[in-house]
Amino acid sequence: MNQHYDLGVVALSMLVAAYASYVALDLARRVRNTDSRSSILWTVGGALVLGSGIWSMHFVGMLAMHLPIEVGYDPLTTLLSWIAAVVVSIVALRLAARDTLRPASLTAGSLAMGGGICAMHYIGMAALQLSLPVIWQPWLVALSIAIACVASASALLIFFGMRKLHGLRARGAQVVAALVMGLAIGGMHYTGMAAAHFPADAICLSVDGLAGRSLDTMVVLASVILLSLTLFTSLLDARLHAKASRLASSLQSVNAQLQDANAELQRLAFMDPLTDLANRALFEERLARALDRADRKSPDPARLAVLFIDLDGFKPINDSYGHGEGDAVLCQVAARLRAISRNNDMPARVGGDEFVLLAEDIGGVPDARATAARVLQALAQPYQLSSRQVTLSCSIGVVVYPDHGHRDVLMTSADAAMYAAKRAGGSTYTVFEPQMHVDARRQMELQQALRGAAERGELALHYQPKIDSQSGRTLGLEALLRWTHPQLGAVSPGVFIPIAERFGLIIAIGDWVIEQACRQLAAWAREGITLCVAINLSAHQLRLPDLIERLRQALQRHGVAARQLICEITETVAMEDTEATERTLQQLGELGVELSIDDFGTGYSSLAYLRKLRVQQLKIDHGFVRDLADSADARAVVSAVVQLAHALGLRVVAEGVETPEQRAILVDMGCDELQGFYFAKPMSAQALASAGLLDCSPESRNQ
CATH class of the missing domain: 3.30.70.270 (Reverse transcriptase/Diguanylate cyclase domain)
Structure with a gap:
């Protein structure tokens, strides 16, 4: 019995095969790229749709065949062929979900898929139920099986090869792969059809089954609609999955940033930002x-x-x-x-x-x-x-x-x-x-009491004369700060000055000293007494950027000449920062005040360096003066200092003179000015006047 084919329906079946292949590749991506539970759902649902698509291609291909007798298809046998298509789809999708495809898995999977496709085809052929058995050409049957297995292997290889592609390149490769796979599936089907020879006298026993000229159109439409819905769902799920992945990635990024920010906050809370040490x-x-x-x-x-x-x-x-x-x-x-x-x-x-x-x-x-x-x-x-x-x-x-x-x-x-x-x-x-705690508590109490001491009238300036070594007349005075506490009485400057420096009170106290010294110089000037008064500047005052302006305003406020003020700094302070000290002392010299280095001999300076500071006086530390009578070394040091200072044009003041022997030695050495208890203790301005120690003239200083 001769058979022929409706070429339009054949072409339609091939397109369905290609479309089903395209959807199969897309479904394979979904099975691969989702979690285990979703993968199972996509496998089952995808296998039903994909199996129906492949089966529809086969069934439409069967409908494309025209025999000289009226034919139909047994519904139960046709259902079995559809089940075979669904099973082979499950096998294909589960293989696609694997991470790798080893040669053994490829071989076994290809044989299983090829066998399933052939089972679908030949079970579908059996749905004709002819009265005489179909005569098969073995080599064509074998060829159709080989085509099915090769097509299955190709499909698996193509899918695993496409995993590395993304975007348009992946879609283009998917279209090409679908066409190749559609041709392979169609080739297998029509090769299997060509292997069948129908007896001339055979009649179709299932003529009352599935039949009708419009059946192929209905199957194609149903398959295309089903495949399209599945493809749309797959694409939508892929887009949602991609958006969810981007959102998850963004959330991970935000979480990472939050963790970094939290770590940074922890670091800022517990680490010193400059040194990166613990705070x-x-x-x-x-x-x-x-x-x-x-x-x-x-x-x-x-x-x-x-x-x-x-x-x-x-x-x-x-x-x-x-x-x-x-x-x-x-x-x-x-x-x-x-x-x-x-x-x-x-x-x-x-x-x-x-x-x-x-x-x-x-x-x-x-x-x-x-x-x-x-x-x-x-x-x-x-x-x-x-x-x-x-x-x-x-x-x-x-x-x-x-x-x-x-x-x-x-x-x-x-x-x-x-x-x-x-x-x-x-x-x-x-x-x-243990006594350090007592000292610490006492310091805290003293610094609290020292705050506001000037306003309460507890601070005062006492003055100690500086005597000309030759004439014995007063050349000037050194202003020394005194604090009388209401309960403690007189507090030593050696106690409260370090406290003032430690707790930031020294600047305010220093300003008070400058103000009181200028006020007293103005008061003496009104009495016709012209003197020079030396005040001590602390290291904290020297670092003030507006020290010169503070001094200038105090001098102007009280109408005192700058040359009447002598600023004393210790040798140790002068050597703390030589460049800054030199710069500040130069500005003081330009203001017109005289400069003196106090406690000379206790630091590490040289006379040549001190000359660069443009000072006018050196005050020899009382420690050297105390040992003059008993120590040849002390006498040698003081004599050398006096001679070198005079060579540099500096006046020398010896402080701490307490005995006639010390005075005599210093006078013999040529020391210019003497200061100490031998002449007078520090006392108030009123006490100085009562003691007659203000009897001096401006000219006496240059004698």
């Missing part, structure tokens, strides 16, 4: 944990030490070279503290130039002393700035727990010990002693 909050938290660990080892608790470190002379670096250079020094200090710290030590910055070091598991006070000595040595090395090197020292307070008291006062005790080291001259460490 006070983190240090105190770590100290509390360390103390807890130490207490748990009772009755023999582990020992730990806290070192409170304050830099000596740091402020002049900021004032002279700028805060940028000061910050560079602080960073180098931090680096050195980290370098000498053990793994379980913790350095921290707790203030401007204040650092602390927590040392756990130490043997006791000797170990703490050794640690403090290492810190002193490390911080005493030169610091490199942008264009120069500077050298600093530090003062360290050492406290050991539990040796030095309760855990709640460790920081206070270390701070008190550090200020004891400061009072000892700095560049050293001091181990805490």
Whole structure:
């Protein structure tokens, strides 16, 4: 029996095959790119749609065949062929969900898919139910099976090859792959059809089954609609999945940024932003944990030490070279503290130039002393700035727990010990002693009382005469600050001046001294007395950018000539920051005030350097004067200073003269002016007048 085909329907079946292949590749992506639960749902739903699409191609291809007899298809057998298409679709989609495709899996999968496609085809052929058996050509049957297996292998290889493609390139490759796969599936179908030879006398027993000339159109339309809906759903799901992925990625990015921001906030909350050391909050938290660990080892608790470190002379670096250079020094200090710290030590910055070091598991006070000595040595090395090197020292307070008291006062005790080291001259460490708390409390009480002392009339200036060594006449006076406390009585300047400097009161007190000295000079001028008065300038006053203006306004306010004011600075202060000191003293000289270096011989300056400062006086420290009668070395030093000072055109003042022997030696050496208890103690202006110590003339100073 001869059969022929409706070419239009054949072409339609091939297009359906290609379209089904395109949808199959898209479904494979969805199965691959979704989670396990969604993958199962896409596999089942996709297999139903994909199987229906492949089966519709086969069924339409069957309908394209025309036999000289009326034919129909058994519904049950046709259903079985559809089930075969669905099963082979499940196999294909599950293979597509794998991460890799090994050769064994490719071979087994290709055979399973090819067998399933052939089962669908030949079961569908059996749905004709002819009265005589179909005669098959074996080689064409084998060829159709081979085409099905090769087509299946190609489909798998194409899909796995397309995974690396994205965007338009992926879609273009998918279209080409679908056409190739559609041709392969159609080739298998029509090869299988060509293998069938229908007997001439056979009749169709299922003529009452699925039949009709419009059936092919209905199947095609139903399949295309179903495939299109599936493709649309797949594309929509892919877009939603991509948007969800972008949103998840964005949320991850935001979460990462929030984590970074939280980490940065944590860092800012517990780390010093300049030095990257722990700040006070983190240090105190770590100290509390360390103390807890130490207490748990009772009755023999582990020992730990806290070192409170304050830099000596740091402020002049900021004032002279700028805060940028000061910050560079602080960073180098931090680096050195980290370098000498053990793994379980913790350095921290707790203030401007204040650092602390927590040392756990130490043997006791000797170990703490050794640690403090290492810190002193490390911080005493030169610091490199942008264009120069500077050298600093530090003062360290050492406290050991539990040796030095309760855990709640460790920081206070270390701070008190550090200020004891400061009072000892700095560049050293001091181990805490109980009386330091008493000293600290007394200092707090004194600084509270010192605030407002000038307004309450508790401060006063006393004046000590400076005597011409030849004539014995008063050449000038030194103004010395005195504080009389209502309950404590007279408080020594050696006690309250350091407190004023520590607690930031020295500037206001210095302004008060300048004002009172100028007021007193004006009062004496109204009485016809012309004198020079020396006032002491602290290091804090020298760093004031408007010091010259403050002096100028005070002199103008009281009508005092600038030459009547002598500004004294100690040799140590002069050498703290030589460039800044030279600049300030030059401005003072331009203002017209005279300049004097106090306590000469206690620092490290040279006369040649002091000459650059344009000073007019040197005051020999009282320590040398005290030893004149008993020490040949002291006499040699003072004699050399006098001779060299005169060679440089400087006047020499000796302070602390208390005996006739000292006076005689100094006069013989040619010292210009003498000052001390031998001549007069510091006293009020009224007491000076009563003692007749104001009997002088302007000319006497140049005698």
